[in-house]
Amino acid sequence: MTGAGGWVGGERVGATMTPLLRSPEDLEEARKRSRASYEAVRNYISVCGGTGCRGGGCLAVAQAIRDAVREEGLEQTLPVRLTGCHGFCERGPLVVIYPQKIFYQQVKPIHARRIVTRSAVQGEVLEDLLYKAPDTKEPIPHEEDIPFYRKQMRLVFGQNGAIDPENIEDYIALGGYSALVKALFHMQPDEIIEEVKKSGLRGRGGGGFPTGRKWASMKKAHSPDGRRFVICNADEGDPGAFMDRSLIEGNPHSVIEGMIIGAFAMGATSGYVYIRREYPLALQTLTKALQQAREYGFLGRDILGSGFSFDIGINRGGGAFVCGESTALMASMEGKVGEPRPKYVHTVEKGLWDRPTCLNNVETWANVPLIINRGADWYASIGTEKSKGTKIFSLVGKVNNTGLIEVPMGITLREVVFEIGGGIQKGRRFKAVQTGGPSGGVIPEALLDLPVDFDRLTEVGSMMGSGGMIVMDDRTCMVDVARYFLEFLTEESCGKCVPCREGVRRLKEVVDRICRGEGRKGDLHLIEEMAPEIADGSLCGLGQSAPNPVITSLRYFREEWEAHVRDRKCPAGVCKELITYSIDPAACTGCMACIKPCPEQCITGERKKPHVLDASRCIQCGACYEVCKYDAVVRR
Amino acid sequence: MEMANPTTPSGCLCEDLDPILDRYGRDRGLLVSILQDVQEKYRYLPKEALERVSQALGVPMAQVYAVATFFKAFSLKPRGRHVFQVCMGTACHVRGAPLIRDKLERDLGVKNGETAADLSVTLESVNCVGACALGPVVVLDDEVQGHVTMAKTDALVRKVKS
Numbered sequence: 001m002t003g004a005g006g007w008v009g010g011e012r013v014g015a016t017m018t019p020l021l022r023s024p025e026d027l028e029e030a031r032k033r034s035r036a037s038y039e040a041v042r043n044y045i046s047v048c049g050g051t052g053c054r055g056g057g058c059l060a061v062a063q064a065i066r067d068a069v070r071e072e073g074l075e076q077t078l079p080v081r082l083t084g085c086h087g088f089c090e091r092g093p094l095v096v097i098y099p100q101k102i103f104y105q106q107v108k109p110i111h112a113r114r115i116v117t118r119s120a121v122q123g124e125v126l127e128d129l130l131y132k133a134p135d136t137k138e139p140i141p142h143e144e145d146i147p148f149y150r151k152q153m154r155l156v157f158g159q160n161g162a163i164d165p166e167n168i169e170d171y172i173a174l175g176g177y178s179a180l181v182k183a184l185f186h187m188q189p190d191e192i193i194e195e196v197k198k199s200g201l202r203g204r205g206g207g208g209f210p211t212g213r214k215w216a217s218m219k220k221a222h223s224p225d226g227r228r229f230v231i232c233n234a235d236e237g238d239p240g241a242f243m244d245r246s247l248i249e250g251n252p253h254s255v256i257e258g259m260i261i262g263a264f265a266m267g268a269t270s271g272y273v274y275i276r277r278e279y280p281l282a283l284q285t286l287t288k289a290l291q292q293a294r295e296y297g298f299l300g301r302d303i304l305g306s307g308f309s310f311d312i313g314i315n316r317g318g319g320a321f322v323c324g325e326s327t328a329l330m331a332s333m334e335g336k337v338g339e340p341r342p343k344y345v346h347t348v349e350k351g352l353w354d355r356p357t358c359l360n361n362v363e364t365w366a367n368v369p370l371i372i373n374r375g376a377d378w379y380a381s382i383g384t385e386k387s388k389g390t391k392i393f394s395l396v397g398k399v400n401n402t403g404l405i406e407v408p409m410g411i412t413l414r415e416v417v418f419e420i421g422g423g424i425q426k427g428r429r430f431k432a433v434q435t436g437g438p439s440g441g442v443i444p445e446a447l448l449d450l451p452v453d454f455d456r457l458t459e460v461g462s463m464m465g466s467g468g469m470i471v472m473d474d475r476t477c478m479v480d481v482a483r484y485f486l487e488f489l490t491e492e493s494c495g496k497c498v499p500c501r502e503g504v505r506r507l508k509e510v511v512d513r514i515c516r517g518e519g520r521k522g523d524l525h526l527i528e529e530m531a532p533e534i535a536d537g538s539l540c541g542l543g544q545s546a547p548n549p550v551i552t553s554l555r556y557f558r559e560e561w562e563a564h565v566r567d568r569k570c571p572a573g574v575c576k577e578l579i580t581y582s583i584d585p586a587a588c589t590g591c592m593a594c595i596k597p598c599p600e601q602c603i604t605g606e607r608k609k610p611h612v613l614d615a616s617r618c619i620q621c622g623a624c625y626e627v628c629k630y631d632a633v634v635r636r
Numbered sequence: 637m638e639m640a641n642p643t644t645p646s647g648c649l650c651e652d653l654d655p656i657l658d659r660y661g662r663d664r665g666l667l668v669s670i671l672q673d674v675q676e677k678y679r680y681l682p683k684e685a686l687e688r689v690s691q692a693l694g695v696p697m698a699q700v701y702a703v704a705t706f707f708k709a710f711s712l713k714p715r716g717r718h719v720f721q722v723c724m725g726t727a728c729h730v731r732g733a734p735l736i737r738d739k740l741e742r743d744l745g746v747k748n749g750e751t752a753a754d755l756s757v758t759l760e761s762v763n764c765v766g767a768c769a770l771g772p773v774v775v776l777d778d779e780v781q782g783h784v785t786m787a788k789t790d791a792l793v794r795k796v797k798s
């Protein structure tokens with residue numbers, strides 16, 4: 001795998017090997033040098049190196065741009081920089097020309113030479129590569145003017161894209177580790193905890209527990225041998241959420257700085273990042289960042305001469321959703337199976353190795369330096385009464401502008417889906433938005449004006465979760481979505497407690513048969529009867545919230561469920577056993593595109609004559625539906 | 637569950653695993669990480685390797701086996717030379733991932749979660765790789781393939797079979 005960052009071409013002016021920083025003054029000296037070299041390079045090309053853009057081929061684009069720079073003999077004057085995720089993944093690979101900040105999207109290697117010679121050197125704006133407003137088709141040259149970004153408030157994510165995640169100097173140049181200095185040298189541990197309390201920060205991993213209160217409990221807890229731990233939960237298991245990965249890949253030091261501040265406040269002796277194995281790039285970036293933090297003296301013995309010693313290790317998750325639960329996560333860190341335990345004794349008192357342990361999510365830790373630097377009052381001025389600050393969401397599914405967004409708490413779902421998200425793909429009809437992953441629920445159109453915060457989402461039966469927002473249109477079957485989550489939870493239930501292990505499985509069996517068109521009268525009541533039992537009887541959050549996706553779906557989309565049970569129909573055209581494919585002879589142009597992809601050879605016809613689909617041999621694979629450009633393949 | 641036939645490409649396991657065990661200071665708390673490295677080395681967890689890890693860390697074999705079968709990362713059976721992972725995250729699901737998975741099952745002749753008899757290919761599903769904007773996503777040999785269509789699936793299968 002190629003590294004996430006690195007300056008290529010053009011030495012960084014004044015950059016020298018920075019020795020271990022022994023004091024705040026050392027850091028300020030280092031900052032002066034970093035800033036000078038950061039600012040010395042004004043004209044450069046930045047290529048988004050996030051996972052989304054990599055999937056779109058950004059590494060080939062970066063290479064082509066580098067080649068073009070070299071061929072033009074510009075290595076010394078025009079650096080190419082691979083940054084973290086910019087958020088607008090749908091439009092990747094993304095390239096930005098500095099200092100003008102010209103924003104190019106869907107760039108391919110063949111565009112490289114024009115980008116270098118005409119745009120970066122001559123300052124020309126290449127109109128064909130600009131983002132175009134969906135309504136007016138007007139090209140928009142700058143990132144900040146694009147509707148996707150305009151309504152956002154990028155506090156935590158702000159430096160993604162501005163810094164090279166593999167170079168600590170960039171983070172320092174932009175003010176990094178100044179909150180740490182403030183905490184270590186100008187604040188008492190209790191003051192830090194008080195500040196976090198006052199800020200109103202709540203856990204970003206899903207639960208929404210007040211972070212300051214957790215810290216205060218941990219501070220009070222006694223450890224028999226003095227060992228105390230802080231852990232960063234980077235085991236982002238919610239399907240459809242990827243903000244934690246992008247934070248670590250794009251700005252790892254903000255997370256590390258938050259952890260050191262927390263450790264100092266709570267008196268922790270060591271820290272761990274529990275990171276998901278499916279995220280190899282994040283692991284690589286984090287490993288490098290920790291190493292650099294150590295070299296510079298932000299980790300290790302006597303940090304910046306403060307007398308406080310602390311270090312962070314990495315623990316790779318084994319791939320289990322239940323390990324998002326604190327006690328299960330800690331069990332797996334002890335080399336055991338990741339099963340949760342009852343929490344009569346909280347983990348802040350007895351957590352990892354039975355020592356006081358504070359577990360916070362990646363995004364929560366990344367908020368801490370902001371709060372320390374700019375103050376609790378400033379932070380608490382953003383958001384709603386009980387949910388402060390911003391939240392990063394991954395806006396995905398059937399929406400036009402998919403990607404990662406950071407918005408103030410309290411923004412409405414309508415603003416998110418229709419203004420930032422640019423509405424539904426292909427002009428189809430909005431049906432629901434799913435939040436909170438497998439623990440959350442679906443929210444219908446009638447509730448689109450709901451302000452997004454922890455409590456309001458819970459009120460309507462869903463939850464914030466870690467911030468996945470999956471938009472669904474009229475071709476998404478709500479029964480199928482409920483079945484999907486039950487399948488997920490059946491697989492991921494650890495099996496320790498019966499209500500979850502058996503209950504969710506039974507629930508899935510009922511929904512499965514409804515999807516197959518074998519639903520029985522009374523099945524919907526059966527589901528409603530089982531759900532609260534499972535929720536009440538389960539040991540941990542996984543089982544307690546497992547019925548949410550089904551229950552909200554039933555609450556808001558009952559008609560669709562009844563259509564499956566009563567009429568044996570799937571109105572959205574998804575449930576395989578309930579749909580048939582056919583070809584509309586009036587719409588079919590006879591282009592023959594659907595004939596070859598059909599694995600069963602059940603479509604016949606001649607060129608320019610309507611084709612015929614033999615439904616008796618059709619396996620509902622959807623191949624013909626996908627290739628038809630004339631909407632002539634009908635699915636009902 | 638029956639343990640897989642422990643045929644390993646590089647002979648004696650006992651010495652082979654020392655660098656991995658030493659890398660983690662033979663810390664039993666890092667069992668999950670150690671097993672991941674062992675799996676990376678052999679593409680699965682041979683029985684002998686589990687025994688060696690158990691003995692070196694002083695962790696009962698039952699616990700090593702429990703961990704090795706609990707987490708998704710591990711396989712007790714040899715995996716294929718090529719690995720298709722179909723992302724089954726919510727975003728990919730609503731954009732049609734199940735149809736892609738079904739097609740791969742048909743075209744590769746391998747059921748989801750299984751490996752071809754000649755060890756040429758493994759097909760498995762994963763719960764979200766965090767590339768949701770590109771959905772549906774298929775990861776082929778650690779490389780993320782975005783906006784996967786039936787036609788693109790054909791191309792991926794051809795690539796592996798050639």
